[in-house]
Every structure is written in structure tokens, then in C-alpha cells.
Amino acid sequence: MAALHDTTLAAPGLPARRRRSGAWRQALPGYLFLAPWLAGFFLLTLGPTLVSLYLSFTDFDLLRSPQWVGGANYERIFSSDPKFWASVGVTLSYVVLSVPLKLGFALAIAMWLNRGIAGLGLYRAIFYLPSLLGGSVAVAILWKQVFGYDGLVNQLLWLVFGVNGPSWISNPETSLYTLVLLSVWQFGSPMIIFLAGLRQIPRDLYEAASIDGASRRQQLTKITLPLLAPVIFFNLVLQTIEAFKAFTPAFIISGGTGGPVDSVLFYTLYLYQQGFAYFRMGYASALAWILLLTIAAFTALAFLSQRYWVHYEDDPR
Amino acid sequence: MAKTVSRRDALRLGALIAAPAILTLAGLPVSAQAGRLRISWWGGADRAKRTQAAIDAFKSRNAGLDIVPESVGWDAYWTKLATQVAGGNPPDIIQMDYRYLPEYARRGALRPLDDLIPSVIDPSDYVPSVIEAGKIDGKQYGIPMGMNSDVLLYDKTMLDKLGLPAPTPEMSWAEFTTLGENITKKANKRGYFGAADPSVMEPELEYWVLTRGRTLYDASGRLGFTRDDAESWLALCAEMRAKGAIAPADIAATDKITIDSDLLTTGRAAITFTNSNQIVGYQAANKSKIGMAFHPKGEKPGEYLKPSMMLCVSASAADPKAAAALIDFMVLKPDGAKLLGVERGVSPSAKVRELLAADLDETGRLQVDHLSALSKRGPAPLPPAPPKGAAEVTALIRQAAEKTGFKQLTPKQAADQLVSEAERVLSKA
Numbered sequence: 001m002a003a004l005h006d007t008t009l010a011a012p013g014l015p016a017r018r019r020r021s022g023a024w025r026q027a028l029p030g031y032l033f034l035a036p037w038l039a040g041f042f043l044l045t046l047g048p049t050l051v052s053l054y055l056s057f058t059d060f061d062l063l064r065s066p067q068w069v070g071g072a073n074y075e076r077i078f079s080s081d082p083k084f085w086a087s088v089g090v091t092l093s094y095v096v097l098s099v100p101l102k103l104g105f106a107l108a109i110a111m112w113l114n115r116g117i118a119g120l121g122l123y124r125a126i127f128y129l130p131s132l133l134g135g136s137v138a139v140a141i142l143w144k145q146v147f148g149y150d151g152l153v154n155q156l157l158w159l160v161f162g163v164n165g166p167s168w169i170s171n172p173e174t175s176l177y178t179l180v181l182l183s184v185w186q187f188g189s190p191m192i193i194f195l196a197g198l199r200q201i202p203r204d205l206y207e208a209a210s211i212d213g214a215s216r217r218q219q220l221t222k223i224t225l226p227l228l229a230p231v232i233f234f235n236l237v238l239q240t241i242e243a244f245k246a247f248t249p250a251f252i253i254s255g256g257t258g259g260p261v262d263s264v265l266f267y268t269l270y271l272y273q274q275g276f277a278y279f280r281m282g283y284a285s286a287l288a289w290i291l292l293l294t295i296a297a298f299t300a301l302a303f304l305s306q307r308y309w310v311h312y313e314d315d316p317r
Numbered sequence: 318m319a320k321t322v323s324r325r326d327a328l329r330l331g332a333l334i335a336a337p338a339i340l341t342l343a344g345l346p347v348s349a350q351a352g353r354l355r356i357s358w359w360g361g362a363d364r365a366k367r368t369q370a371a372i373d374a375f376k377s378r379n380a381g382l383d384i385v386p387e388s389v390g391w392d393a394y395w396t397k398l399a400t401q402v403a404g405g406n407p408p409d410i411i412q413m414d415y416r417y418l419p420e421y422a423r424r425g426a427l428r429p430l431d432d433l434i435p436s437v438i439d440p441s442d443y444v445p446s447v448i449e450a451g452k453i454d455g456k457q458y459g460i461p462m463g464m465n466s467d468v469l470l471y472d473k474t475m476l477d478k479l480g481l482p483a484p485t486p487e488m489s490w491a492e493f494t495t496l497g498e499n500i501t502k503k504a505n506k507r508g509y510f511g512a513a514d515p516s517v518m519e520p521e522l523e524y525w526v527l528t529r530g531r532t533l534y535d536a537s538g539r540l541g542f543t544r545d546d547a548e549s550w551l552a553l554c555a556e557m558r559a560k561g562a563i564a565p566a567d568i569a570a571t572d573k574i575t576i577d578s579d580l581l582t583t584g585r586a587a588i589t590f591t592n593s594n595q596i597v598g599y600q601a602a603n604k605s606k607i608g609m610a611f612h613p614k615g616e617k618p619g620e621y622l623k624p625s626m627m628l629c630v631s632a633s634a635a636d637p638k639a640a641a642a643l644i645d646f647m648v649l650k651p652d653g654a655k656l657l658g659v660e661r662g663v664s665p666s667a668k669v670r671e672l673l674a675a676d677l678d679e680t681g682r683l684q685v686d687h688l689s690a691l692s693k694r695g696p697a698p699l700p701p702a703p704p705k706g707a708a709e710v711t712a713l714i715r716q717a718a719e720k721t722g723f724k725q726l727t728p729k730q731a732a733d734q735l736v737s738e739a740e741r742v743l744s745k746a
Contacts, residue, residue, distance in 0.1 A: 062403040063424045149508050149568060149585075164507065170570035172723055255573030256392065257712065260566065260719045276396045278709050 056285035066282065073286035084287070086262045087270040093176060094266065095243040098183040103235055106187040110194035111224070124192070131188030139182070140252035144169055147178045169253055172263035179249050179264060190235040197231030198224070229310040237302050244295050247272070267291055354640055357387040357401075358412035358626075359394035361576070363601055364660055368647075371656040375646045382639065390575075402426050402631075409634040410643060413459050413627045415450055416703045421629070422453040428630045428637055429456040437641040439649065440666065446699055447665040450624040459627030462648050463662025465594040465684070466620050466691055467520050469612060472587045474605035479503040484588065484610040486694070490553060493613040497562025500587045511562045512588035513580040514569035516554035516718035519711040521590050525550045527697045528615020538704030539743060544736045551721045551728035558722065566722025576602050593687055594625050594662040596680045609683045611691075621697040622688065625662030663688050710739045 031038070056073060058066035077084050113123055133139045146152045147168040154165040168174045201224065209219050225232075247268040250258065258265030258273070271291070275284030358368060365388050372384050387408060389397060395417065401407045407426065421427050435441060438460060440448050451459030469484055476483055481499055488496075497511025515521035523533045525546070532541035557563045564572075564586055572580050576598045580586035591599070593609060600607045612619060628644045630637050646653040654669045659681040664670050670685070677685060703710075717735040720726040726734065 062399040063420065063426060148571070167567040167571065170567045172719075172725075255575075255578065257573070257715065259715065260570040261716065261723060261725065273712075277392075277712075278706075279399055 052285040052288055055282050056289050058282040060281040060285075061279045062281055063279075069282070073283050074290075077283070077286060077290065083262070083265070083270060087258070087265045087267045090176065090258075090262070090265050091244065091246075091267040094180060094183075094246065095240060097177075098180045099236065099239045099243050101180065102184045102187050102239060103190055103232070105184055106190035106235070107194050107228075107232075109187065110191045110198055113191075113195055114198040124195070127191055128188035131186045137248060137252055140249040143178065143182050143249065144253050170260055172259075172261040175253070175260065175263045179246075179253070182249050183243065183246070190239060193231060193235055194228070197228050201227045226311060230312055233302070233306060233310045237299055240298055240302070241295055244291065244298070352381060352636075353383040353385065354410060354636070354643060355385045355387060355408035356410040356412075356643065357394075357398065357408035359389060359391045361390075361598055363598060364388070367657050367660055371647050371653045372643075374652055374656060375643055378646075379639075379642075384643070405633070407631040407633060409631050409636075409640045411629045411631055412462075413629045415624055415627070416707060418451070418459050418627065418629075419453050419702050420705060422456075422458040426632055427458045428632045428634060429458055430460065430630060430637075430641060431457050433638065433641045437638060438645040442667045443665040444622065447622060447624050450699055451627050459624075459629050460644050460648060461624035461627045461665050462657075463594060463625045463659065464622045464665050464688060465592045465625040465662040466622055466688060466696070467524055467612070468591065468593045468596075468620070468687060469610040470581060470589050470591055470596055470599055471608045471610060472581060472603070472605045473608040475504070475587045476500070476608075483608055484613075486611045486614070486690070488611075488613050490613040494557050494560060494562045497557060497588070498560050501561045504587070508568065508585055510564040510568070510580075510586050512557075512564070513572060513586045513590060514554065514558065514563045514566070514718065514722065515590050516551060516721070517569050517572060517715045518574060518590055519714050520592075522547070522550055522714055523700070524612055524619040525553075525615070527619035527621070527700070528617050530617050532700040533710075534701055534703055534707065534743075536701040538701075540710075540736065540739050541700075542736075544732050547717070547735050548729050548732035551717060551731055554718065555721050555728055566719060569722060570719065581607075592623070592625065592662075593684050594660065596683060597658075597660045600680050607680075609687050611687075618695055618697040620691055621699055622691065623699070624665070659684050704743060706742045706745075709742045713738050713742070 055066060057068060057070060059069050059072075060066035109127055113120060113127075117123070130139075148154075148170075149167040151168075153168060157163050157165045166174070168178050205223050205227075206219055209223060214222065245268060246266055250264040250266045250269050251272070254260075254264050254269070256269070256273070256277070258269045267287070268291070271284050271287040274280045274287060356368075356372070358364070360368075365386075368388070369386060372386055376382060376384055387397075398407070398411065402421070411421075411427070413421065413427075430438065434457060440460060443461070444464065447461050447464055448457075451457055451461055471483060473483065479500060481496065481503065484493065484496060493512075500511035501509070519533075522542075526533060526542040529542075529546055529549075531543070531546055535541040554563065558565060563569075564580055568580065568585055571583070571585075572578055576582055576595065579589050579591070579599070581589040581599065582602050589599075590612075596607055596609055628648065630640045630644070634640050647657055648654060648664070649666060649669060651669075651672050654664065654673065655676075659673065659677065663684050664673065673681070674685065713735055717726075717731040720734075721728050721731045
């Protein structure tokens with residue numbers, strides 16, 4: 001295909017217009033096959049995103065047409081909305097707790113699987129399973145049972161220690177941690193990526209190191225982690241974005257309220273409440289744009305930090 | 318691979334890709350269309366079954382009319398309806414709640430039905446205050462389907478087993494607390510309590526303030542109760558909680574104010590607080606026998622006859638007359654009304670009430686008896702419809718209850734916070 005393309009373009013003596021239409025003909029099937037995706041992207045993603053930017057400067061309750069209010073929504077969010085700050089606090093705690101724990105856990109399991117144990121495929125599948133199920137409504141409901149008043153956790157506590165545990169999920173002091181655990185439990189996809197990364201590290205490096213008398217710990221910090229840095233970076237960015245966007249478990253477990261006492265009022269949940277429970281679509285759009293910009297800022301920060309800790313093999317530095 | 322793609326090929330390919338999209342579009346519900354009625358309501362499985370039966374009966378009497386039902390749960394319903402109205406695609410017949418009627422009517426989303434009364438719908442024998450509740454600015458937008466009232470539901474099987482009496486109509490809050498304590502003690506089951514926590518429920522605060530001669534909201538949409546009202550209520554609930562008469566905060570937090578998550582249904586409490594018509598759903602979800610009772614008595618009456626839900630016609634309905642005829646069939650014609658029963662409350666029409674009285678089941682009879690007892694005893698007047706922003710105030714009420722429940726704030730602090738935040742919300746709504 002590429003070769004065909006070149007000859008068409010390079011064909012001498014053809015008038016420019018013919019040439020261009022020829023190129024267009026070449027590209028047409030490509031665009032046609034892309035059409036469903038392109039239509040989806042423009043109509044369902046880009047269009048609504050831009051509309052929401054406009055709506056964020058309006059007062060819009062779905063029933064009446066949007067009224068332009070300038071920056072009033074943003075002003076109110078930052079100056080007089082205690083719930084906004086509460087939801088920011090909850091979300092940041094969740095990101096800061098769940099991302100490192102999840103990545104650490106995923107890396108530990110990946111390293112354990114990488115030691116060439118028998119039945120690797122089976123283990124890999126089993127460990128990946130929670131990631132397939134994790135974001136679903138069913139698992140959030142299951143979690144509610146596990147950490148509920150008569151849940152599995154409390155039954156174990158009773159059997160093993162003879163103590164009656166509280167209802168972890170409906171206690172403002174513990175509810176967020178149950179959701180962090182739920183997130184860590186879905187370590188499968190970063191684990192798979194870590195495993196692939198570990199496979200890329202040449203065996204002979206370890207052989208050479210152990211001949212030179214390097215300890216396991218030294219091998220980890222001097223070989224594994226530096227060579228795995230690009231993969232760690234990739235997982236970090238991806239999981240941070242995921243954590244900022246978390247919604248389903250908090251929604252199911254709190255019944256959409258973010259309670260008790262706003263303890264699991266995730267940012268996205270608060271955004272949903274403003275939009276779909278209180279019908280303040282303009283306000284909710286402003287919240288959505290703040291989230292978008294925050295995620296972009298965190299991602300940019302991660303990319304900027306790369307030069308200090310991420311080294312690529314083909315990097316001339 | 319072909320070297321070039323001819324226009325015809327491109328066309329074929331395009332058609333191939335476009336065809337499924339067009340077919341999908343054809344299947345989407347299209348707005349207002351003659352010969353076709355869309356009716357939308359919120360509610361559970363039992364309601365859907367009854368409503369579908371009434372729709373089928375109406376269809377068999379009106380050949381050529383197509384009726385499309387849409388039903389979802391309460392929360393999703395309002396999101397969906399607002400989206401449909403905003404998108405210019407509202408259902409022809411809309412089940413409406415008293416709390417949202419003014420918003421939809423004043424924004425021109427509903428069609429006044431005055432020109433079709435009494436020719437198509439004749440609610441002349443309705444309880445006057447109930448048909449009045451369907452009027453906004455002097456025009457009749459909503460036809461109430463039934464009446465209900467805030468009540469206590471209790472697990473009769475459990476109380477009998479424990480040898481404890483059912484709540485009585487003249488009971489005080491102190492006696493109620495003792496009853497709750499006794500249930501908790503006698504049942505002696507980890508995680509089982511006398512009653513659910515009423516403080517997390519907005520209608521129970523309303524009951525409390527009504528008995529003190531106030532309302533949640535006044536007619537101009539401002540807060541109708543004081544810090545003192547809220548504090549005394551939160552303090553009463555804190556006392557009941559401390560004595561073990563009602564469920565503690567971490568159990569109350571699992572109550573999402575639905576039949577399925579209610580503490581009576583989840584086996585955590587013997588008494589709960591809800592609307593009288595809900596007994597149909599509670600009985601369907603519980604093995605125990607469910608009983609109905611009045612709230613503990615206050616100084617003034619706190620229970621009132623509510624229009625449980627109304628039917629409205631969309632302003633853009635293509636055939637408002639057919640829509641009104643279906644409403645009439647469901648609420649006033651014997652055949653339709655019989656199929657719906659009292660699941661949406663007791664009929665406000667004397668004629669229909671009489672008609673249904675003959676073959677009422679247990680849950681139906683309990684409702685009818687309770688509401689007539691309430692009428693005799695003197696209900697509170699219907700309070701003004703909640704203003705815009707009320708949904709957020711409902712969340713604030715729950716928040717205040719949880720903050721006292723988890724002992725983060727004293728009842729006084731929580732009441733102060735509730736009132737100032739609620740005033741802030743209402744002033745900008």
C-alpha cells in the first residue's frame with residue numbers, strides 16, 4: 001500500500017489536480033473504514049466536550065435554555081462551595097493512597113510471577129480476573145456485602161479474634177479505605193504490563209551482577225527498577241487518571257449520596273449530583289472542566305518529572 | 318487489493334456502513350406521533366405489572382392505538398424526564414410528583430387539562446384538597462392517582478413473637494422510645510433494633526415540624542422551620558439512638574430510602590417510616606406480616622393526605638385527547654382502576670374507592686382504613702410544594718442526621734449548620 005501510494009504521488013507529468021484526487025482516492029477507503037469511529041468521536045466526544053465548555057459559563061437546568069452567567073460558576077466553586085473542597089479532599093486522598101498501593105502490589109506480584117514458576121498462564125489469568133470484574137456494579141455490591149455489618153470481614157474477625165467489627169463500608173472513618181482496597185484488588189492490568197516489562201530486561205544483566213556479588217536487593221534497585229522505569233511511568237500516568245475518574249464503586253456503595261458524611265464523596269460523584277440530582281448542568285460542566293484541567297496538570301507534571309527518574313534504553317543521555 | 322476505488326464502490330461501502338446506523342435511528346423513540354402514546358412512570362416491578370395490564374386493557378378498547386410504556390426507578394426517573402424534556406422528546410403521559418409539578422408546569426412542559434374536564438376526565442367527586450394539589454396558577458395540570466400519608470410500618474410477625482404491642486395512635490415519643498428499647502432488648506440479636514433512624518429521612522423531619530405548627534418550606538419557597546425545631550428533632554433522635562431504641566448511625570447509613578435497602582426489609586429494625594401506599598411494596602419484599610400505624614403523637618397534627626402521584630400530559634403531545642382518555646381510564650374508569658388497585662395509594666374519588674372496597678386485599682384495606690382514620694382524626698393541611706433546591710436540602714437533612722449520629726457534631730451544632738446551609742441553597746436556587 002505504501003509503495004503504491006509513493007508511485008502515484010511521484011508519477012511524473014500528471015497535473016497537480018489529478019494527482020491530488022488520486023491521493024484522495026487512495027485515502028478514501030481508509031477514511032471510510034474510520035468513518036464510524038470518526039463520527040463517534042466528533043458527535044459523541046468532541047462535540048459534547050465543547051458544548052460542556054460553553055455550558056460551564058451558563059446557568060442551565062435542562063428545562064429552560066442556558067443563561068449566560070460568565071465566570072460565576074467557577075467563582076462560586078472556588079469561593080463558596082464547601083462540598084467542592086470536601087470532594088477534592090476525598091479524591092486526592094484516594095489518588096494518593098490507591099495509586100502507589102496498587103502499583104506496588106502489581107509490581108510485587110509481577111516479580112513473583114516472573115521467577116519462572118509453573119502454570120504461569122493460569123496464575124496470570126487468575127490475578128487478572130479482578131480487573132475484568134473490578135469496575136462493575138456487581139463487584140461494588142459484592143464489596144458492600146464483604147465489608148458490611150454481617151460481612152465476610154466481620155465474620156472472619158469474629159471467628160479468629162472473637163471481636164465484633166463495625167460496618168466498615170458505612171462508617172465515615174473507614175469507608176474510603178474499603179474503596180482503596182477495592183482499587184488495589186484490581187491490580188491485574190498494571191501487573192500484566194509490569195510482567196511484560198520485566199520480560200524485556202536481559203537475563204545476562206542479573207547473571208553478571210550476581211557473579212560480581214550483588215545482593216537481591218541491589219539487583220532490584222540497580223537493575224530492575226531503573227530498567228523498568230518507563231513501564232512504571234506508563235502505569236503511573238494511567239492509574240492516576242483512572243483514580244481521578246473513579247465513580248462507580250462510590251456511587252453504588254453510598255447509594256449516590258457520597259455518604260456517610262461525605263466520606264466517599266468522590267469528585268465525579270459530586271459532579272453527578274450537581275448535574276443529575278440538582279439539575280445544575282452549568283455548574284456540573286464547570287466542575288467537569290476543572291477536573292479535566294487538573295488531570296491534564298497532573299499528567300504534565302508526571303511527564304516533566306520523567307527526566308529525573310525515567311531512562312529509555314535508546315536514550316542518548 | 319484494488320488499485321483504485323471507484324465512486325460506485327465507495328458508495329456501496331458507505332451504504333454498508335451507514336445502513337446499521339440508519340436502522341438504529343429508526344428504532345429510537347420519536348417524539349410526539351399520532352396514533353402512538355408514550356407513558357412514563359417511576360416505580361418497581363409490581364407497579365410495572367399493574368400498569369401494563371391497564372395499558373393492555375385500554376389498547377384492546379381502542380384498536381389502532383399504540384402505547385409505549387417507559388418505567389424506571391425514582392432517582393433515574395427525574396434525570397431521564399428532564400433530559401427528554403430538554404431534548405424535545407418528552408413522553409405524552411408523565412407520572413408527576415407534587416414536588417416537581419410547579420417546576421414543569423411553569424416552564425411550559427405540561428399541557429393544562431381544563432378544556433378536557435369534564436368532557437374526557439371527570440374528577441368531580443375527588444377529595445377537594447387533593448384535586449386542588451394538581452393545580453398551578455389556577456390551571457389543572459395534574460390528575461392525582463391516589464392519596465397516601467406518612468406512616469409507620471412495623472413487622473407484625475416479629476412484635477407478636479416478642480410479645481410486644483403494636484404502636485398505638487395515641488402513643489407519645491417517650492412511649493415509642495420505650496417500645497423501641499424493648500424490641501431491641503427482647504429480640505437480642507446483633508444488629509437488630511426497635512426502629513429505623515427517622516432523622517435521615519426528610520419526611521420525618523417534616524412530620525416533626527408540622528406537629529410544632531411549622532412546615533419545611535413556606536409558600537414563597539423559604540425555609541419554614543427554625544433552628545430550634547431542627548435541634549429538638551436531632552436531640553430526640555440522639556436520645557433514642559443512645560437508648561438503643563433506633564438503629565445506630567453506621568446501620569442507618571445503609572438505608573438508602575428505598576424499599577430494598579430499608580432497615581425493615583434488610584432485617585435490622587422492626588419499625589420503619591414511609592408512605593402508606595408503599596406497604597404494597599414492603600409486603601411484597603418481606604416474609605413477615607407488615608402492619609401500619611400512626612406516628613407518635615405531637616401537639617398538632619403532623620400527618621396529612623398527600624396526592625401520592627399525578628398523571629400529566631406533555632405540552633407537545635400530538636393527541637392530548639387520547640392521552641387524557643388513557644388517564645381517565647386508569648384513574649376513574651372501573652376497569653382500569655381495578656387493575657391498578659391501591660398500589661399508587663387510595664383513590665381520591667369516592668366512587669372509585671367504593672368500587673375497589675369490595676375486593677381489597679390486606680394491604681389495600683390497611684391503607685383505606687388508615688386514611689379514613691386519619692380523616693376522622695383531623696389531618697394537617699397540605700403544606701406548600703417544595704421549592705427548587707429542595708433536593709439539596711434533603712441531602713443536608715441527612716447530612717445533619719449523620720453528623721449527630723456519628724457524634725461529629727452536637728444536635729445544636731448540626732441544626733445550626735443545617736439551617737444556615739439550607740438557607741444559602743434556597744437563596745440561590
